[in-house]
Amino acid sequence: xxxxxxxxxxxxxxxxxxxxxxxxxxxxxxxxxxxxxxxxxxxxxxxxxxxxxxxxxxxxxxxxxxxxxxxxxxxxxxxxxxxxxxxxxxxxxxxxxxxxxxxxxxxxxxxxxxxxxxxxxxxxxxxxxxxxxxxxxxxxxxxxxxxxxxxxxxxxxxxxxxxxxxxxxxxxxxxxxxxxxxxxxxxxxxxxxxxxxxxxxxxxxxxxxxxxxxxxxxxxxxxxxxxxxxxxxxxxxxxxxxxxxxxxxxxxxxxxxxxxxxxxxxxxxxxxxxxxxxxxxxxxxxxxxxxxxxxxxxxxxxxxxxxxxxxxxxxxxxxxxxxxxxxxxxxxxxxxxxxxxxxxxxxxxxxxxxxxxxxxxxxxxxxxxxxxxxxxxxxxxxxxxxxxxxxxxxxxxxxxxxxxxxxxxxxxxxxxxxxxxxxxxxxxxxxxxxxxxxxxxxxxxxxxxxxxxxxxxxxxxxxxxxxxx
Numbered sequence: 001x002x003x004x005x006x007x008x009x010x011x012x013x014x015x016x017x018x019x020x021x022x023x024x025x026x027x028x029x030x031x032x033x034x035x036x037x038x039x040x041x042x043x044x045x046x047x048x049x050x051x052x053x054x055x056x057x058x059x060x061x062x063x064x065x066x067x068x069x070x071x072x073x074x075x076x077x078x079x080x081x082x083x084x085x086x087x088x089x090x091x092x093x094x095x096x097x098x099x100x101x102x103x104x105x106x107x108x109x110x111x112x113x114x115x116x117x118x119x120x121x122x123x124x125x126x127x128x129x130x131x132x133x134x135x136x137x138x139x140x141x142x143x144x145x146x147x148x149x150x151x152x153x154x155x156x157x158x159x160x161x162x163x164x165x166x167x168x169x170x171x172x173x174x175x176x177x178x179x180x181x182x183x184x185x186x187x188x189x190x191x192x193x194x195x196x197x198x199x200x201x202x203x204x205x206x207x208x209x210x211x212x213x214x215x216x217x218x219x220x221x222x223x224x225x226x227x228x229x230x231x232x233x234x235x236x237x238x239x240x241x242x243x244x245x246x247x248x249x250x251x252x253x254x255x256x257x258x259x260x261x262x263x264x265x266x267x268x269x270x271x272x273x274x275x276x277x278x279x280x281x282x283x284x285x286x287x288x289x290x291x292x293x294x295x296x297x298x299x300x301x302x303x304x305x306x307x308x309x310x311x312x313x314x315x316x317x318x319x320x321x322x323x324x325x326x327x328x329x330x331x332x333x334x335x336x337x338x339x340x341x342x343x344x345x346x347x348x349x350x351x352x353x354x355x356x357x358x359x360x361x362x363x364x365x366x367x368x369x370x371x372x373x374x375x376x377x378x379x380x381x382x383x384x385x386x387x388x389x390x391x392x393x394x395x396x397x398x399x400x401x402x403x404x405x406x407x408x409x410x411x412x413x414x415x416x417x418x419x420x421x422x423x424x425x426x427x428x429x430x431x432x433x434x435x436x437x438x439x440x441x442x443x444x445x446x447x448x449x450x451x452x453x454x455x456x457x458x459x460x461x462x463x464x465x466x467x468x469x
Contacts, residue, residue, distance in 0.1 A: 007034065007054070007055025007056070008032055008033070008034040008039065008053065008054045008055055009032065009033055009034070009054065009055060009056050009057075009058065009423075009426070010030060010031075010032040010040075010046055010050055010051050010054045010056070010057045010058070011030060011031055011032075011057075011058045011060045011063075011065065011391075011393065012030045012045070012046050012051075012057060012058070012059065012060055013028055013029075013030070013059055013060045013061045014028070014029065014030070014031075014060025014061070014063040014064065014065045014393065015027055015028060015029070015063070015064045015065065015396065015407045016029045016031065016041065016043075016064075016065045016383065017064060017065070017066050017360070017363060017383075017407070017408050018041065018067075018382055018383040018384065019066065019067055019360075019363060019364055019367045019368050019381065019382040019383065020382045020383065020384050021382075023360065025408075026042070026043035026044075027043075028043065028044065029041070029042055029043040029044060030042060030044075030045070030046035030050065030060070031065060031383060031391070032046070032050050032054070033389035033391070033423070033426050034426070035426065036202060036388060036389055036425040036426040037202075037386060037387065037388055037389055037426070038383060038384065038385055038386065038387050038388075038389050038391075039385065040385060041383055041384070041385055058421075060393065061397075062395055062396060062397030062398075063393045063394060063395060063396065063397075063420055063421075064393070064394045064396045064407040064408070064410070064411060065383065065391055065392070065393050065394075066124075066363060066367065066383070066391075066392050066394065066411070067126075067367040067368070067371075067380070067381055067382050067383055067390060067391065067392065068124065068125065068126025068127060068367075068380075068390035068391060068392050068422065068423070068424065069123070069124045069125045069126065069127075069324075069337045069338065069341070069366045069367060069370070069392060070125070070126070070127045070128075070323055070324070070366065070367060070370025070371050070373075070374065070376075070380070070381060071120055071125050071127070071128035071129060071324070071325055071326055071337050071370070072129055072273065072275075072294075072296030072323035072324060072325045072370045072373045072374065073129060073131060073237075073275040073276075073296035073298055073325025073326070073327055074116065074120075074128060074129060074130045074131065074325060074326055074327065074328065075130065075131055075132065075133075075327065075328030075329070075330070076109075076112060076113035076116040076117065076130045076132070076146055076149070076328075076329070077101070077104060077108070077109045077112050077113065077132060077134065077142070077146075077328075078112070078116075078328035078329045078330035078331070079112035079113070079115045079116040079329040079330075079335070079447060079451075080108050080111075080112040080447070080450045080451045080453070080454040081097060081100055081101070081329075081330045081451070081454050081458070082329050082330055082333045082451070083330075083333060084096065084097055084100065084330055084458060085097060085330075088305075089243065089245065089305060089306060090242060090243045090245065090246075090305045090307060091173065091243070091245045093305060093330075093331065094173060094174070095173070097330060098174050098175050098177075098178050099175060099177070099457075100454055100457045100458045101134045101136075101178060102134075102136050102175070102177040102178050102457075103136070103453070103454065103457040104134055104136055104142060105136075105137075105142075106141050106142055106144070106145040107145075107450060107453075108450040108453055108454060109132075109142045109145040109146060110145035110146070110148060110149050111149075111443075111446040111447055111449070111450045112329075112447065112450060112451075113130070113145065113146040113149035113150070114149040114152060114153060114438065114443055114446070114447075115443050115444070115446070115447040116329055116335055117149055117150055117153040117155055118153055118435055118438060118440065118443050119335045119336060120155065120326070120335065120336070120337055121153055121154070121155055121419075121422055121429050121430055121435060121437075122336075122418045122419060122422075122430055122433075122435060123335075123336035123337045123338045123339070123418060123419065124337060124338050124392035124394065124418075124419035124422060125155065125337040125422075126155060126156055126380075126390035126391075126392065126422060126423075126424045126429075127155065127156040127157075127158065127370070127371070127374070127376065127380060127390065128150070128155055128156075128157060128158070129157075129158040129159065129160060129208070129237070129296075129325075129374065130146050130150075130157070130158075130159045130160065131160045131162050131210050131212075131237060131275070132146055132159065132160065132161075132162050133160075133162025133163055133164055133210065133211075133212040133216075134162075134164070134178050135163075135180055135188075136177065136178060138180055138181075138184050138188065139188055140161070140188050140191060140192050140195075143159060143161055143192055146159055147159060147196060147205065150205075151204075151205075152437065152438055153429070153435075153437050153438055154424055154427060154429040154437040155424060155429065156203075156204050156205075156380075156390065156424060156425070157204065157205050157206075158205075158206045158207075158208060158235075158374050159196075159205075159207060159208075160207070160208040160209065160210035160237050161188065161189045161192040161193075161207060161208070161209055161210065162210040162211065162212055163180060163185040163189070163210070163211050163212060163217065163221065163225070164178060164179045164180065164211075164212045164216040164217060165179050165180055165181065165182045165185060165216075165217055165218055165221050166179065166215070166216050166217050166218050167179040170218075171253060172215060172216050172217075173215045173216055173249075174216050179216070182218065182220060182221045182224070185221060185225075186221075186224055186225070186228060189209050189225065189228055190228060190232070192207050193207050193209075193228075193232045193234055197232070197234055199233060201378070201379050202379065202388060202425065204425065206234070206235075206374075207234050208229070208234050208235040208236065208237050209225045209226075209228060209229045209234060209235075209236055209237070210236070210237040210238055211225050211238055212238065212239065213238060213239040213240075213242075213246070214238075214240075214246065214249065214250050214254070214258055214261055214262070215246060215249045215250075215253075217238075219254075219265060222238075222262070222265045222267065223265050223266065226265065226266050226267055227266075229271070230271070235271050235272070235273065235374065235375055236267065236269075236271060236272045236273075237272070237273055237274070237275070238262075238267070238274060238275070239274070239275045239276055240258055240259070240262065240274040240275065240276060240277055241258050241259065241274075241276060241277050241278055241279045241280055241284075242275070242276035242277075242278055242279075242302070242307050243278070243279070243305075243307050243308075244279060246258060246279075247279055257281075257284075259280065259281075259284045259287070263287070268287065268288075268291040268293060269291055269292065269293065270291070270292030270293070271375070272291075272293045272294070273293060273294030273295065273296060273321075273323070273373040273374070274293060274294070274295055274296070275295075275296045275298060275325060275327070276295075276296070276297075276298055276302060276307065276310065277295045277297070277310050277311075277315070278302055278307050278308040278309065278310045279308065280310075280311055280314075280315075282314065285311060285314045285315055285318050285320070286318055288315065288318060288320045289315075289318030289319040289320050293320065294320065294321040294322070294323060294369075294372060294373035294374075295310070295315055295320055295321070295322045295323070295373070296323050296324065296325035296370075296373060297310050297312055297322050297323065297324055297325065297344060297365065298324070298325040298326065298327040298332070298340075299324075299340060299343040299344050299346075299347040300326065300327070300332045300334065300339065300340060300343045301325075301326070301327030301328070301331040301332040302347075303343070303347070304331050304332060304333075305331055309347045309348075309350065309351045310322075310347075311351075312344065312347075312348050312356075312357065312365075313348060313352055313356050313357065316361075321369045321372035321373050322365055322369050323365060323366070323369045323370030323371075323372070323373040323374075324337065324340045324341065324344055324365050324366045324369075324370060325340070326340055336416065336418075337366065338366075338411070338416065338417060338418075338419070339416055340366065341362050341363060341365070341366040341411070341412055342362070342412055342413070342416070344357065344362050344365055344366070345357050345359065345361075345362040345412055345413075359406075359408050359409050359411075359412040359413060360408055362412050363408060363411070363412060367381050367382065368381035368382050369381075388425060389423055389424075389425060389426040390423065390424050390425065391421075391422075391423040392419050392421075392422055392423075393419065393420050393421040393422075393423075394407075394411050394417065394419055394420060395417070395420045395433075396410045396411065396414075398417075400414050400415040400417060401414045401417070418430075418433055419433070420432065420433055
């Protein structure tokens with residue numbers, strides 16, 4: 001309940017793109033929130049009933065209000081290994097980084113996550129997931145390190161208790177040093193749900209289960225994780241169809257394409273969202289729509305690793321909720337969600353021409369569709385009375401946006417920009433373009449320190465020293 005106890009705040013004179021079902025927009029309007037929820041929204045000057053007794057009234061001139069952006073896929077620990085393996089395929093990138101990630105501990109994970117979440121906040125993200133699947137020591141210490149970081153930055157958080165148990169000695173891609181025992185994974189997963197999952201409508205913390213990928217997890221763990229998730233009412237997530245290499249792996253090892261393999265294990269349903277989904281057949285796209293699964297589209301990461309472009313237009317046509325994800329910062333060094341809205345539009349038009357995606361569809365992918373992937377569309381993803389007050393306010397009267405008559409086009413097509421104000425549950429996390437919940441220079445210093453530790457691990461690995469637990 002992030003905003004409880006905060007008096008009514010009114011933002012007046014801003015442009016509004018609500019992303020509600022009707023696509024309501026106002027060239028100049030107002031919105032008010034109190035106790036963590038939106039209480040009024042409209043065009044023109046706010047009526048006296050809205051402003052009377054307000055704790056504060058903020059001049060929104062020159063600002064565009066949108067829902068807070070939703071990040072549907074991330075690996076926050078990777079902020080400590082940005083820039084490694086700068087030129088390579090996904091499998092080359094992974095095999096180069098797995099031995100470095102074998103040296104992860106709570107110190108590295110916490111400060112990497114804190115830096116990544118700070119960057120997300122500054123780019124307008126109010127709700128982020130995280131897919132942490134590397135646990136060199138087992139247990140949930142590293143998961144807790146990310147949860148603590150999110151609480152300190154003040155974002156709504158949906159971390160996934162990820163896992164890998166198919167090491168190289170058993171035919172998987174990751175080295176044995178970074179995989180866990182399946183029984184230990186299930187115990188830790190159940191403990192994470194019991195300890196941290198809050199299913200309430202205004203929840204700031206929910207858990208999902210996320211075995212990493214078909215090439216790093218056994219069939220048995222995929223089945224058992226799905227059963228545990230459904231028994232406890234949490235969502236399921238994994239990587240799927242990111243590269244042609246993955247497709248070849250599944251055909252050779254399992255005799256099935258990745259989608260067929262997961263469907264046979266019960267991984268199709270409206271409680272599931274997949275990351276990437278670049279290499280899908282038309283029939284697979286249709287099955288996604290029939291089953292109600294969601295997709296976290298990661299255009300920058302897919303471009304960085306040369307994986308390809310997801311068929312977003314086809315997925316959208318099949319009724320699939322397609323949100324956006326920045327993905328791990330070691331394959332998307334920018335880590336900013338506003339850029340993903342822009343990149344999604346550009347990727348779609350590169351692939352299918354100018355009608356493949358509109359600027360408003362791009363914004364919807366970054367907001368309401370992301371909320372749907374995470375099962376939060378009833379309370380998040382659009383600006384509507386009664387919904388949670390997760391609001392991004394963007395300056396659209398500066399050098400980069402001034403003169404663009406359409407503020408949504410300015411946000412999506414204009415130069416990269418940070419958010420002017422970010423409200424999460426009625427609380428200002430970013431104000432005046434500055435992070436208010438943490439000291440940014442300290443966050444940077446700690447990130448530099450833990451990144452140096454990972455760089456030293458990288459040097460040892462490539463010198464042939466270490467790399468194990």
